[in-house]
Amino acid sequence: MMASSYNAKEEDGHNSGASNNGGAGVVKSKKPDNTAFKQQRLPAWQPILTAGTVLPAFFVIGLIFIPIGIGLFVSSNNIKEFEIDYTGVDINNPCYNCAKNFSWNSTTPCVCSVPFTLEQPFESNVFMYYGLSNFYQNHRRYVKSRDDSQLNGDQSALKNPSKECEPYRTSEGQPIAPCGAIANSLFNDTLELYHIDSNGTRNTIPLVKKGIAWWTDKHVKFRNPGGNNNLTVAFQGTSKPVNWRKPVYELDPSDPENNGFINEDFIVWMRTAALPTFRKLYRIIQKKSSTTPTLPSGKYLLEITYNYPVLSFDGRKRMILSTISWMGGKNPFLGIAYITVGSICFFLGVVLLIIHHKYDTRNNSPDIPN
């Protein structure tokens, strides 16, 4: 505010640089530094959109995308996929009765069998999925309704689950393990697959239930409280989720290593889907020998223990059998999309080339005509 410098008023009529001449040695020059940065002269690459750069780019994109698209399309077409809806909406559906008469309290499971025929043999490993439609696993309240600490084996969270789990946090005064809406709504239909050979006999097809979950989920994210030994003790003082028939430590009676939070079916369910129509890996049918197909063509029977009601909210349940290739399952969209985009790029390139040649207003002289 009060700068205290005083410069004598320069004499009128004289061009005296008095303030400078007097103390040139003393006065520090305020000249800004002559650096490329401060003078905004940093060396720089200045790309310009010219026909020489843009048009080839379009052609290159086209030429790259189209072959990729074709490759994807072909490999997707080679994948065999079979899908069957067993919800039981239709009166002709074998599961119609099960679906109609479902009640949460019934003790005897309802079983229905759906026969189907595979027209083509499925080579190599076959993956068996269950699919749900109109099931909003991505709803905000659903997604957050879990306690990852509890699922990670944290003792305090086991006894005192997170508030996010409400209203599936406690039941009859005891904390629910695993808590929350996701766990509560665990898909609990049991699917079994039989091959019916030419004689009409049913051969059980062995279904592998290991390796259907993410590695990190199985080994890092989900852990049983107090290790894997004696889960009954570990889960003492907790209550099973309301909809469940069995507690979490009895999920897989056949394999004691697959119980508690690290049950793979449970882990798969807990990985919520992004869209209301989704499929989840259920079982793997492993290839037995190199000569016979994993699933030869012919008649099959799908036997469902119908535990999971979806009709109330107009949901659908499916069973899907699929083989996979290097890029995963059947996915015709990606190939078509690539071919389309590639062709459009190529086409655009041609159109732009024509426009450029016809209407080019730019001259290549270094001067600008006025």
Next chain:
Amino acid sequence: QYLCAKHEERRVRANDREYNEKFQYASNCIMTSKYNIVTFLPVNLFEQFQEVANTYFLFLLILQLIPQISSLSWFTTIVPLALVLSITAVKDATDDYFRHKSDNQVNNRQSQVLIRGSLQNEKWMNVRVGDIIKLENNQFVAADLLLLSSSEPHGLCYIETAELDGESNMKVRQSVSVTSALGDPNNLALFDGEVVCEPPNNKLDRFCGTLYWRDKKYTLTNQNMLLRGCVLRNTEACYGLVIFAGPDTKLMQNSGRTKFKRTSIDRLMNTLVLWIFGFLVCMGVILAVGNAVWEREVGSLFQSYLPWDPPVDNFLFSAFLSFWSYVIILNTVVPISLYVSVEVIRLGHSYFINWDQQMFCSQCNTPAEARTTTLNEELGQVEYIFSDKTGTLTQNIMSFNKCSINGKTYGTDPLDFTPFNPLADPNFCFYDDTLLESVKVGDTHTHKFFRLLSLCHTVMSEEKSEGELFYKAQSPDEGALVTAARNFGFVFRSRTPGTITTTEMGRPVTYTLLAILDFNNIRKRMSVIVRNPEGRICLYCKGADTVLLERLHPCNQELMNITSDHLNEYAADGLRTLALAYRDLSEDEWEAWSESHRCADKAASCREDRLAAAYEQIEQDMMLLGATAIEDKLQEGVPETIAVLSLANIKIWVLTGDKQETAVNIGYSCKMLTDDMTEVFIISGHTVQSVRQELGSVCLSLSLFSLQCPPPSPPPPPSNLMDNISGEFALVINGHSLAHALEADMETEFVSTACACKAVICCRVTPLQKAQVVELIKKHKKAVTLAIGDGANDVSMIKSAHIGVGISGQEGIQAVLASDYSFSQFRFLQRLLLVHGRWSYLRMCRFLCYFFYKNFAFTMVHFWFGFFCGFSAQTVYDQYFITLYNIVYTSLPVLAMGIFDQDVPDQRSLEYPKLYEPGQLNLLFNKREFFICIAQGIYTSVVLFFVPCAVLSNATQSTGVPLADYQTFAVTTATTLVIVVSVQIALDTGFWTVINHVFVWGSLGLYFTIMFALHSQTLFKIFPNQFHFVGSAQSTLLQPVVWLTIALATAICIVPVLAFRFLKVDLKPQLSDTVRHTQLVRQKKRKPVGRSVGGAWRGVGRVSEGRLGTRGSRRSGYAFAHQEGFGELITSGKNMRLSSLALANFASRHSSSWIDTLRRKKHSHAHTPPSASGESSPPLYRLPLLFLAGE
């Protein structure tokens, strides 16, 4: 004017602290700082939350704390908010720290206070109202003081008020006569007068109060006051009574906050942000309605798996909550970082201005300074420049350039005077040694010529030591003439009321000064009558050629013709000319005239007229000596700058206090006016009718050229008709006509006329009028205005223009203090506007376009996802990604573009001033561009959501695990988004410096690094509840399908943009595209770019060379300021010491009274018809000599 508010007054009794304490006046401790350590946090936060944006984010934060609404974790808002708040807080704290420091420094200054009869040193802050302070020479005045006595006679003292009003000249203050006698401390200690005066106010030029002492009343005025901020000069010591202290002083009362200026981009941005809020609410409503429908149709049935949260009992309430949830999620369309980024970019641009070497003036060691950091991009949109003349266009330096002596013209080569004359002024330059030869030879005419110059003037001299002469001249051109005489051996040494002492060719001579026939505006000449040591009486006269040549002796006819030719020649070069003549007087003639002069002088009525008649009588039959030509030096590069700026379609108006001839002259010399112009209109009417008539005729002749013939005067032609007029016109308007033209009923007509002209010069305008003109254009043209000036009289204009530029020159610092940008040369303006302004505008526009684009692309994905997740306000991305997207992943590349981008190099934008036009037309960022950006953003968001959606819904990993889980989808979309916006910024960036590379690639790298870190097992093991995404990055990004999706989405987003841009550049290239392209071609052809600067210049050069014919308008530039001289002061001989200092005072008083007079005049005009007083208005130019004559 002398009405004091009786009900509110201040009473101060000298030397009576107890009495004064009753009133609890403010102490002299000033506090400009806002905070201390304790209050900083609450006060600063309170201030910050007064910003709408901050409050808005606080509101969002509170929303997020409600669990039913919270769709995002609290930290997604609090992290950016805290960042913004802390950055601002740090800035405020540093500012305040420096204020504390300067406050401390000022408060701890020492001053001598008279306490109980003795002088004691006290800190400033301990000085109380009613104390008597002793001030010594060159000390700052500690508070507003009533001057009691001083060491100088008559209780006078001199002050410099540069800190206060920016005028660097000295002013005189005088104490009331009764107190001036109280010379020493002992008497003063007994002084117990009581002052009753007005309460504190901010009027610098007025004070009214009364001193009661010993039962008598004395009126006090501003003449008796020393204000805080002044410096005592040339006065040994003085005593003053503290009237106002600390915050009550006029200085502090005046340091109110200056009006906060906003740029048009700012305003547009605020409008757009409001629109976006509207858009946000619409989105919220749509999604809430969706939520209501969904909850009713699906959600209520789905309750067996997902029951409603306890407070929610129906779908409507759920929809209401979902609205707020979506407001939280979608708020990122207006991210808080927008405001911070804009500030950072502007700060960067300001630093570039400060750092620019090409705007550094090495002579005065001043770099350019951006004093405001908020206006930079508006520099790229200026349409009107209002410029001061003196000190801005011109250097206010007059140099004696040429002369014609006895029919011979001199002045071409540089000369060294020192061997010839040791008393020479080293800074004087003259270019002709033949003149020096003729002086040495002793040519009578030459000697007479310089003798006249050394005698006929009103300059005061000050000789500090032998040979070190300083001249104080009333006008710089007079100083130049006396200096010229000095250098040619006729040195003016000193004067007394009755004598003038000179050194002629090394020989001291003392002349008796008999009379000064002073200059005034009607006479346009001045004369002195002196008696030389030999006793001969001689009249020396100098004046405007038109006046002087009429009064010559008939025998001069031949010489007069030659000299006239020379004068024409000089005038054609834009020089200011004077003719010189003398007349030998006999003793009788002198006696006779002297008698009549005395008579006239004593006349009670019509003194002026009678004096003028007396002068007229003696200034006859003179012998012509020659003529001088003085160059009113333009600042360096002024014509070139003006030419470039007008090529850039910027209209330049010169607003000057100078008289019409000088202004027009300068207009020609700086190429604003050219001979190629179709017509130069001059409006100089004194009455409303005449001004209206003149304007009407200008309109008429303009419309003749436009061939659109709007009817003359009422109704005024619409401005758009006037805009497209072929032919170049210029308008010169006088201050007194302007006063009428600015009145409400004529202003539209005036604006449309003036704007149709290529150049407008307003002369003799007051500071108030300068501001009025600026306001007028702001009001009627909706254009960005820039005012540039250097003096205190430009402050009002600088403050009212959109952008104020101060020339840090010689006229004090007031203009600089009021300005937004300051530098020391007018020519830097072209660089400031065409380079820095243009770049700033371009960068800001590109920044804003991209910024809105990237946030819409980011946010709108949630909107589309809403349709698939039951409108539940589920986010698509991980919450950490949402937190970091704006502040880490995408902030730096766009900042780098906003700070460093260049479309064409600086020299090219000076070379092609037309490149400036997009800014004026506001082409780069307007509502249309905004919608394009938004549309592009929305398109991108559609692609970003639906492509991964379509691909992933069926895809599986190679292990058979489906990819359609939420986390994979989130990671894929986020990665695609980051890549797409990075590619987009790469396309937008036109100037890839190292920093851009580092930031763009670095941001991408940072994204992957942070993502992998956040999805790592280590972090999950520590906080299992916070990092749900463990392992997602790895398992997602290892899938080829994901990468194919990313590539596909990127191609779909970018290819149309690329094609569109290519077509635009290829078919409808902008000038900048063409310049860029030619740059590329040049580089390819490896042509030397030697002839770069000046492509646009050739035309200008031609004009200047072609201009040789003379015109009447330029002819009569004569070298005198328009003020009356100091003749009366000198001859009165009241106080010679004072006079030399008082000179400076005249100028300043003059200017202030000038405003008042004009204001009064403007008001009175409505009632009284103004006198038809030719071309000058005497009341304006009468000097206020009263204060000297008083007492």
